[in-house]
Amino acid sequence: MNIPEFLTVFPKMGKVDYLAFKKTVDGAFRQFSRAYGDxxxxxFDPVLFFLVNLEKLLQNTPWPIVIMVFLLLIYYGSRSIYLTIGSLAAFLFIAYFGMWQDTMSTVSIIGVCTLLAIGLGIPIGILMSGSDRVRSAVVPILDIMQTMPSFVYLIPVVMLLGIGKIPGLLAIIVYAIPPMIRLTDLGIREVDKEVLEAADAFGANRMQKLFRVQLPLALPTIFAGINQTIMMALAMVVIASMIGVRGLGQPVLKAISNQYLTMGLLNGFAIVVLAVIFDRVSQSFGKRLQQHRAGSRE
Amino acid sequence: MNKVKIKIENLYKIFGPKAENYIQVVRDGTDKDELLAKYNHVLGLDNINLDIYDQSIQVVMGLSGSGKSTLIRHINRLIEPTEGVVLVDDQDVTRFDKNELLDFRRTRTGMVFQRFGLFPHQNIIENVKLGLSIKGVDKSESNETAMYWIDKVGLNGFEFKFPNQLSGGMQQRVGLARALATDPDILLMDEAFSALDPLIRSDMQDQLLDLQKNLKKTIVFITHDLDEALKLGDSIAILNGGKLVQNGKPEDILLNPADDYVEKFVQDVNRAKVLKVKSIMNKKNQPNDAPKINMNDSIESCLPTILETRATLSVVDDDNNIIGSISDKEVASILRSN
Structure with missing residues (x-):
């Protein structure tokens, strides 16, 4: 049987056309980046300034003071003496194996990314919860942000800004902000309709409803979002190191290309330890917030 | 008779994306089921006309889906009407702009909800202060007012507890205190006692009647429970499928039900217990020498005396003037038609 050719071979774009297409898009972006890159x-300078100085502060302050401050924060957040002691052991281990400086770099970039994600994510989540139209526009964007391979959106970012901290920071935020936005939206939407109606019935305006009812009642869910954001930011540390972000990711990268097993394991372990500490502290802080607010039946 | 406080005129509510288009269809006599089947719109209220008198308790009764919760939410415009007018002291609530409406809700109305609608993240005193803090009343004054009302509803000592630490009845007392704290002239109560168990419910009804003696608010009370309606209502309006089928005094509803629907509602009521002596007394016969009974007593309460003595009792008003009589004949006729 003779099958027509157009059924077996897809009538694809010609090579010349494809080249021209590539050239146009690349050229246009290159022009854009030359014109607006600076x-x-x-x-992003203010963010960079903040990030650089936080990193310097953490690295240049004597380590016993930094550890003390961290332990105080961990105890305040979790109220768990076991977690605090465990964290102390982990910090000593990290420092003993010479990973202190890298760990401080990672902590500072995770800290800045989380703050930015909270600062951007909560307002977006609030807007989303207030309007189904905004929501249907934002959700697909969040889906893309979470599924698009980081390298793809890193190409234009690196073309624009070169390699360094800011592109790394953007890559981390793009990946880590979606849960913050989604869970803020969810938390506000889940607020009991009758409670909201009560606020309406007593003449509360939009801002009063937001700050007295919706945000306080959504807080536990928002905290779950913060927790997720921190975890996802940590997961991006290695990828960020490929475009020049210093921290625990870089030795891991070095270990992969040179097959340094011990080095890889140690730095990987440090990332895991950080993740566990961040997770436990933010979770138990969120939980305590909930208990205190809702009270409990006696 | 007091003046009319709330006047509802030709009020229609149709739920659905093209509600306005179906007003005429409803006017032409399409009922709730037909509107839903043919046009996929839900008829909430169908040409409601109701006068609610100042300082009275107006009960609105009906089965679920009859539109009673929709009706009460038109008074403070939590629901926008499709067409019609709601006048409060001759001001049209439906024409208020955004700020006038907020102001109206802050100062003129208080609302109590079936599932309380308390803020779970705030303690009792903060909950009671809600309306005041929304208005921007300063802290010491609102604290004082809140404490006064917490005391009034009998929740002294619970002001720093959280809502879920209290029982249902106590939570609804908080709801009541919250509604009264802004000193509104209109109190909207949406199935306020329906979620409470019978004993607590009866307590709350007594407490409301007790408060009302001094407060003299205009209360709109939604319920599906006839006993509650008869106990509280100065006037009872009955809704069916969004239509107002009857509005009248409790004894009118019991003695002259407007249609089968109302009759079904009232058929299981113990009339002897609910009806007062004055509603069935014989006004022409005013004996001087018979045992006396107050006109506001229930028929049930004079039954033993009538059965024992087989005599005619004279009915007296609150000032002890004889205004009529009641005998086994009247009582029998009322019990027979039950």
């Missing part, structure tokens, strides 16, 4: 870079 101003976009300077837009």
């Amino acid at each position: 101003s976009i870079e300077s837009f």
Whole structure:
């Protein structure tokens, strides 16, 4: 039997056309990056300044003081003496194996990313919860942000800003902010309708409803979002190190290319330890917030 | 008779994306089921006209889906009407702009909800202060007012507890205190006692009647429970399928039900217990020498005396003037038609 050719071979774009297409898009973006690269870079200067100085502060302060401060924060957040002691052991282990500086770099970039994700994510989540139209526009974008391989959106970012901390920071935020937005939206939407109606019946305006009812009642869910954001930011540490972010990711990268098993394991272990500490502290802090707010039947 | 406080005129509510288009269809006599089947719109209220008198308790009764919760939410415009007018002291609530409406809700109405609607993250005193803090009343004054009302509803000592530490009845007392704290002239109660168990419910009804003696608010009370309606209502409006089928005094509803629906509602009621002596007394016969009974007593309460003595009792008003009589004949006729 003779099958027509157009059924066996897809009538694809010609090579010449494809080249021209590539050239146009690449050229246009290159032009855009030449024209606006500097101003976009300077837009991020405040963030960079903050990040650099936080890193310096953590690295240059004597380690016993830093550890003391961390342990106080961990105890305040979790109220767990076991977690605090465990964290102390982990910090001593990290420092003993020479990973202190890298760990401080990672902590500072995770800290800044989390703060930015909270600062951007909560307002977006609030807007989303208030309007189904905004929601249906934002949700697909969040889906793309979470599924698009990081390298793909890193290409234009690196073309624009070069390699360094800011592109790394953007890559981490793009990956880590969706749960913050989603869970803020969910938390506000789940607020009991009758409680909200009560606020309406007593004449509360939009802001009063938001700050007295919706946000306080959504807080436990929002805290779950913060927890998720921190975890996802940590997961991006290695990828960020590929575009020049210092921290625990870089030795891991080095270990992969040179097959340094011990080095890889140790740094991987440090990332895991950080993740566990961040997770436990933020979770138990969120839980305590909930208990205290809701009270419990006696 | 007091003046009319709330006047509802030709009020229609149709739920659905093209509600306005179906007003005429409803006017032409399409009922709730037909509107849903043919046009996929839900008829909430169908041409409601109701006068609610100042300082009275107006009960609105009906089965679920009859539109009673929809009706009460039109008074403070938690639900926008499709067409019609709601006048409160001759001001049209449906024409208020955003700020007028907020102001109206803050100062003129208080609302009590079936499932309380308390803020779970705030303690009792903060919950009671809700309306005041929304208004921007300063802290010491609102604390004082809140404590006064917490005391009034008998929750002294619970002001720093959280809602879920209290029983249902206590939570609804908080709801009541919260509604009264802004000193509104209109109190909207949406099945306020329906979620409570019978004993607590009866307590709360007594407490409300007790408060009302001094407060003299205009209360709109939604319920599906006839006994509650008869106990509380100065006037009872009955809704069916979004239509107002009857509005009248409790004894009118019992003695002259407007249609089968109302009759079904009232058929299981113990009339002797609910009806007062004055509603069936013989006004022409005013004996001087018979045992006396107050006109506001229930028929049931004079039954033993009538059965024992087989005599005619004279009915007296609150000032002890004889205004009529009641005998086994009247009682028998009422019990027979039950």
